[in-house]
Amino acid sequence: MTSDPPPDPGPPASPRPVPPAPPRSLRSRLRVPVPVLAAVRPPVFAGRLHDARTATAVGRWLGAAVAVCFLTGLISHYLQHPPPWAADALPSRPVWGYRLTQGLHVATGLAAIVLLLVKLWAVYPRLFLWPPLRGVRHALERLSVAVLVAAAVMEVFTGLLNIVQWYPWPFGFIQTHFALAWVVAGSLLLHVAVKAPEIRAHWSRSSPGTRQLAPEDGPDRRSLLLGAGAAVGAVTATTVGQAFTPLAALDLLGPRHPGHGPQGLPVNRTAAAAGVGPERLRDWRLEVRGPLPYSLTLPQLRALPRAGARLPIACVEGWSKEARWSGVRVRDLLARAGAPPGAGLRVTSLETGGAYRVTEMGRDYAEDPLTLLALELGGQELSLDHGYPARIIAPNRPGVLQTKWVTLLEVL
Structure with missing residues (x-):
């Protein structure tokens, strides 16, 4: 049986022309489809060491630095601005007390800058x-962290600018720095309380949370911590010489060198800056009320019985140096004016202005035999920048209160 052949289909039909697509605008070409937008997510940080163990290890160092900085800062603030009830309770001993505490304050503050940057790197993901x-709880936690980070960053960097005496802001540094210190301390304690379980879990290598981490991260973490420690050591070694004079030769980054200045002692405020010149000293007299x-x-002042003392002068910017001073004991000047036992003292400078033109000292300072109205430094007459003709030098007292160009003493 045979089948019939299929019918001839004929010539193929020509394809129907497709009209060209209308030109798309730039805006329509850049528009992202809705499904793609729905798939967009924040970046994923899978890098190593951005973990709780690293944050905890760095945080221990940073917490210690902040604690020392906070406590020594309180000492400095209350020595400079004592409340009325504490004015007569401030001690004049040990003579090197303020030199030590303020040197620690600036040193730990500089170390905290390095540690804060490392800590932020570890947790920024x-x-x-x-x-x-x-x-709500998570929102409050994030808000507290935002307050802590903002306050800490502002605190350490305004402190850094203060030690170089640069104030590019309209607010008062001392009041703001003091208030921020309490904000940092309070928010840090809150942060530690909230994160206590996580901190406990990663506190040491044997902690449960630490054992769950990848073992290959251990060497890298140690390298990071060694690098952070080396950076802190380098910053400290190149700045602490401004207060710890055995390391003065390494004082490469410190704003002051303890041996640079008139008569081998640094000067923060010169006579020219204070408006004190020869014309103002022409008829100088010391008045004691x-x-x-x-x-x-x-x-007449030079003819009075002299006393000498070897005392450090320590500035709030962190530098300090011990020197040999000679002059008249303040307690002898007050006794001649009929001051009763336990009297305090108000000191007025010849300078034309400044926050410390007038200072006060409590009875422990006024009665201390080492508190002098100094006339000589290092066996030489005071230079004008160091307070000629007479200045206050007292033990355990901030440099801003060691009044220069003294013209008036008042019994309180």
Whole structure:
């Protein structure tokens, strides 16, 4: 049986022309489809060492630095600005007390800058967690962290600018620095309380949370911590010489060198800056007000019994140096004016302005035999920048209160 052949289909039909697509605007070409937008997520940080163990290890160092800086800062603040009830309770011993505490304050503050940067590097991926807020408790936690980071960054960097005496802001440094210190301390304690379980889990190598980490991260973490420690050591070694004079030769980054300045002692405020010149000293006399007021010319003051003392002068910017001073004991000047036992003292400078033109000292300082109205430094007459013709030098006292160009003493 045979089948019939299929019918001839004929010539193929020509394809129907497709009209060209209308030109798309740049805006329409850049528009991302909705499904693609739905798939966009914040970046994923899978890098090593951005973990709780690293943050905890660095945080221990940073917490110690902040604690020392905070406590020594309180000492400095209350020595400079004592409340009325504490004015007569401030001790004049040990003579090197303020030199030690303020040197530690600046040294730990500089170390905290390095540690804070490392800490922020270790935890910054948490800023991109998704969703950013997972409830009221999480929102409050993130708010507290934001306050802590902002206050800490501002505190350490304004402190850094203060030690170089640069104030590019309209607010008062001392009041702001003091208030921020309490904000940092409070927010840090809150942060530690909230994170206590996580900190405990990663505190040491044997902690449960630490054992769960990848073992290959251990060498890298140790390298990071060694690098951070080396950076802190380098910053400390090249700045602490401004207060710890055995390391003065390494004082490469410190704003002051303890041996640079008139008569081998640094100067923060010069006579020119204070508006004190030869014309203002032409008729200089020391006036002492009390129950038996009197005044002295410079030759008369020099003729009084002398005393000497080897005392450090320590500045709030962190530098300090010990020097040999000679002059008249303040307690002898007050006794001549009829001051009763336990009297305090107000000191007025010849300078034309400044926050410390007038200072006060409590009875422990006024009665201390080492508190002098100094006339000589290192066996030489005071230079004008060091307070000629007379200045205050007292033990355990901030440099801003060691008044220069003294013209008036008042019994309190």
